[in-house]
Amino acid sequence: MMTNLQQLLSRVRPALQPLLDGLIRLTRRVFDAYRKFPIAYTVLSYLYLTMAFSYYPVIGHWLTGFMMMSLPLAILAGFAACVYLFVKRQQLVATAGLVWVLFSFMVTKRLVGISPGELSLNQAQTLNVLSFNSETFPAGGESTFDLASLKADIACFQEYSPNEPIEQQYAATFKKLTCFGDVREVGLALFSKYPIVNQYGRIWDRTQGPDINGFLCADIAYGADTIRVVNVHLWSMGVRTNQAMDALKKGQLGVFCHELADTFVRLKEGFENRNAQFREVETYVVGSRYPVIICGDFNETPIGYSYGKLSQNFKNAFEEAGEGLGFTLNRHPYCVRIDQQFVSSDWHIKACQTLSGISFSDHFPVLAQYVLKKSMHVPATIVAQRTQQLGHALATK
Template sequence: MSGTFKSIRRRVWLILNTLVVLWMLLGVLCLQVPPSEFWPAGFVAFSLPGALVLNFLFLFYWVLRRSWLLVLPLSAFILAWNYYARLVTINFEKEIPDGAKTLQVMSFNTHVFNAYDKIVEGVPQVSTDMIDWVAEHPADVFCLQEFYSRVNSLEYNNFNRIGTRYGKYKFASTSVGDRIKADLGIVIFSKYPIVESGTLRFSNTRDRSANRAAWADIDVKGDTVRVYAVHLQSMSIKSEDIENTYSAIGDETSFKKESRNLARRLRGGFVSRAAQVQELLGHVQASPYPVIVCGDFNDIPFSYTYSELAEVLDNAHVRAGNGVGATYNGPLPFLRIDNQFYSAGLEAYNFETHYEMGLSDHFPISATYVLQPKDAEQR
């Protein structure tokens, strides 16, 4: 009787493990499907981390059982290794070669420096601590999304406080917004000269939309690197939307309403970003120089957006970071939606997520890039 029970239990666990592996395969396939053509693929891909974790737990279970059935989750683990690396990365520290030409890049969605979190008598209260942290960071290039500056204010003139005061070059892709005529948008600051620059406006956004890409060709001691600061379509999900969904659990009518609202917003984001990433890649692949593409992509590593970028570019966190690398400072933990990608001709070192700066709804990220000599780049 005991042997029969063990046999049934093993068969049940094997069936469940098989279903998880099939889930993994389906999730990987859905990463290749543009949500603009079949939007449910975006949700299946979004669920892939759950399948990866469950497969790992099955592997651990069969190892403890000393069963040959560990071959199934182990094979899936090996075949899906690149996707596990997107989930959690492990890298050993690399020494930057002596005499190497380097470029440190910091990317940060500043959340307009919290200008609209508190309004007293119509005057925005900006987080000066955040501004000072950015201004004093040792990076060579700063890619700032949701940038905010008030030209008519000495205290909140961030073009001056972050750029001019420190002798930085800048390219601003901003619009004038709000009643006090503040500049809002994307700004690239650089310690090295900017020789050319421009804005890529996505065809599915309005001209004044914050969702765009700014680029700058930067002269790094005689070599040119093109740096992109990107802000793709937001998920448009607020913390109260998530809290309302949690609180609605137990109330079937309310839960359906809130969950449908979340699903609708996610679907809209999947579809919009799928189109935007194709326009971005078209511009990136036409660059005559090595590129660094960084910013707020508003998509996790298990998305069509990320996969399309990872197909042609390396990811700095995967190559030089450690851990989960979560960048969203909000009610949903473990989300890495800010990234730095880079092309041949560069190598990433010392990737870091700056959890010490927690004043925005995003954490800043930085990496140091070594520019490879031209002859090495051509080999």
């Protein structure tokens, strides 16, 4: 046996030797070049890793959260490194790096909506879905919010406090609230003009701060079909970037460093908890036999872990049918879109808009319009079945 193996190796070795020699020479050239241009090569390596984690987030560690958040800076630094390597006549690596910079469009396109759809609220055969972190309807906010004019067939609220004028507009209500202070309740709410035939909800516990984060999962009888709508509010961080900047402007370096450290701790805590929360939500939507709509306050940018994981199985409404940057945060730092709507391939996305005119909350509402690709015609037998099913739970998955 050994003799046969030795004979085989003796025959194969001459053919493989040139390939092995070539790999050794290439490895030596790479190490030699790295020693000559360590910063440029490190920047490009970091860009490769950041792009890989952002596009295909297989690792939910908090370190990858920081890496994904730094992607825009990594792209700029990578482009500068490519220019530098071109000047230094490192054309092969510089070209490869430039190609990778161009590939970053596959991720950065999540930040901008370039396919504006027309939002026609009175159009038949469409489903209008509203997602809104209402910040418990601050004083004076209820009078400025005319939900009826938006004609939302399904409305998903985060940081919701009981609001009778809103609840009177819907036939089906699903709420999950906890005590907030001495006299107020706050949590999640899902309202539907169509019957809710099955529901499940959870508020996650947190050791510090109010228990306001969680999710609602509702199976809704929509025409001849059942659809699954998930309203989610992932871990809130309360990062105080404005306080750090104020301290820097005043020359208070000690306060500035303290705020930076606090921001780091809050971000790390947020990455860890959101990833765990999202994995629980994911079990209700991935592989669902029903058409799925997921919406809510993700407290994460489009280059975050949750967005990347959902993008593997679902389409983002704003990315597909939005226009511009669509920022949804109505406080410092303002320029982020952390409220999202995702749908399964069963839906055609007609339009998605951030309603910046409704500004009493620290978030702007997101309104999207969908068309189910299946027929909406409801046979009489289905109507009878729906009547019998109300009050009984359907299979949750």
